[in-house]
Amino acid sequence: MKSTEDKILKNSNILIIIPENPKVELLSAVFGFSLALEALDKEVSVISDNSYKKYPFLKYPKNLSSEIKDRGDFFISINTENDKIKELRYEKSENEIKIHLDPENEKLKKEAISIKFSTSPYDLILVFGAESESQIENFYKKNIDVFSEIDIEFINKEFYSDFILDLIYKIKAAMNSKIATNLFTSTFIESKKQNRQKDSRLLKIMSYLLKATADYPPVIKHFYKDKIIQNRKIAEIILKNISYLKKNQLFSKIPYFEFEKLKLSSNELISAIIETRLLTPSEENLVVLIEPSKENLKSFGILGIFISDNKKSLDKFSKIFNSSYKKNFILFSVKSDTLKNAESKIIKLLNTNFD
Numbered sequence: 001m002k003s004t005e006d007k008i009l010k011n012s013n014i015l016i017i018i019p020e021n022p023k024v025e026l027l028s029a030v031f032g033f034s035l036a037l038e039a040l041d042k043e044v045s046v047i048s049d050n051s052y053k054k055y056p057f058l059k060y061p062k063n064l065s066s067e068i069k070d071r072g073d074f075f076i077s078i079n080t081e082n083d084k085i086k087e088l089r090y091e092k093s094e095n096e097i098k099i100h101l102d103p104e105n106e107k108l109k110k111e112a113i114s115i116k117f118s119t120s121p122y123d124l125i126l127v128f129g130a131e132s133e134s135q136i137e138n139f140y141k142k143n144i145d146v147f148s149e150i151d152i153e154f155i156n157k158e159f160y161s162d163f164i165l166d167l168i169y170k171i172k173a174a175m176n177s178k179i180a181t182n183l184f185t186s187t188f189i190e191s192k193k194q195n196r197q198k199d200s201r202l203l204k205i206m207s208y209l210l211k212a213t214a215d216y217p218p219v220i221k222h223f224y225k226d227k228i229i230q231n232r233k234i235a236e237i238i239l240k241n242i243s244y245l246k247k248n249q250l251f252s253k254i255p256y257f258e259f260e261k262l263k264l265s266s267n268e269l270i271s272a273i274i275e276t277r278l279l280t281p282s283e284e285n286l287v288v289l290i291e292p293s294k295e296n297l298k299s300f301g302i303l304g305i306f307i308s309d310n311k312k313s314l315d316k317f318s319k320i321f322n323s324s325y326k327k328n329f330i331l332f333s334v335k336s337d338t339l340k341n342a343e344s345k346i347i348k349l350l351n352t353n354f355d
Helices: 004-010 024-039 051-052 133-142 161-170 178-193 200-211 217-223 231-242 256-262 266-277 294-300 313-321 339-353
Strands: 013-017 043-047 063-064 074-078 086-094 095-101 115-117 124-128 151-155 241-246 249-254 287-292 302-307 329-334
Touching: 004 051, 004 151, 004 161, 013 024, 013 294, 043 086, 043 124, 051 178, 074 329, 161 200, 178 200, 178 287, 178 294, 200 231, 217 231, 231 249, 231 256, 231 266, 249 339, 266 302, 266 329, 287 339, 302 339, 313 329, 313 339, 329 339
Parallel strands: 013 043, 013 124, 043 063, 124 151, 249 287
Antiparallel strands: 074 115, 086 095, 241 249, 287 302, 302 329
């Protein structure tokens, strides 16, 4: 049996169907995948309802419609059960063909005439978010000729962002900003779901998509009204280095050479880190260590910020460093000459003080 990627690579004219009322994480992932197929010079047609219009930040494939609009060879059928045809003739001009039907008795009714594809105009049909024809019943019945004798692949996953990214990788489609923006939307939404909040791979995917210039501020602003991440570079650095120290404890670090390139003051950097928190699961505590210049390193050590939406966690951490918290974050410093040593100290403190 051929794999999905083999079928995609073999065929050039592909129809993608998204069932009605799709979740935004499915919709955005499939749009990203469709754009990746376009980048491979595939002829791609996407069927979707108009729900995508609620998300103006999404990047749309070229051939996007709520119904079949493709060209092909057609078969015209006339039901003559009640109205026998006395004469049939046609006139062909340069730009059109006129077909004349003359019934023996009453005039023909419009519903007696139907038009269908004689052969499906597609090589492959991919249906996302459904397990069988029954889940797209209305569309299937209306376009039965499209599905006739064509390879149909039903793709139904609990989550789509990492599956689609893997598929794009397997078919060797190049990533670009539009694809990355759609996939970032899907990944970001999935990362907020309870059964994915501890999936560190999603954080790595978001990091990769940010580096691929995903236009994520409009995404954040849509789902978090009046909030927007201004500094994409900081988000990249934090996500690039992020890991789990232990359960519910995310950790990242910014080396001095990265800090220097950001050209931000300490206050601006701290504000940007707090904003970047929107990209990580809210149930997780986030620790970010910042390496200052050599001069400041000797005087203050490694700078840090602890961010949490859990008051108990904030209370515990504030006692460790004898520092009060503002809103949901605590500023602290670690007497250390390297990020690595500071990281070891933080790990030890967290292991001792957090269950």
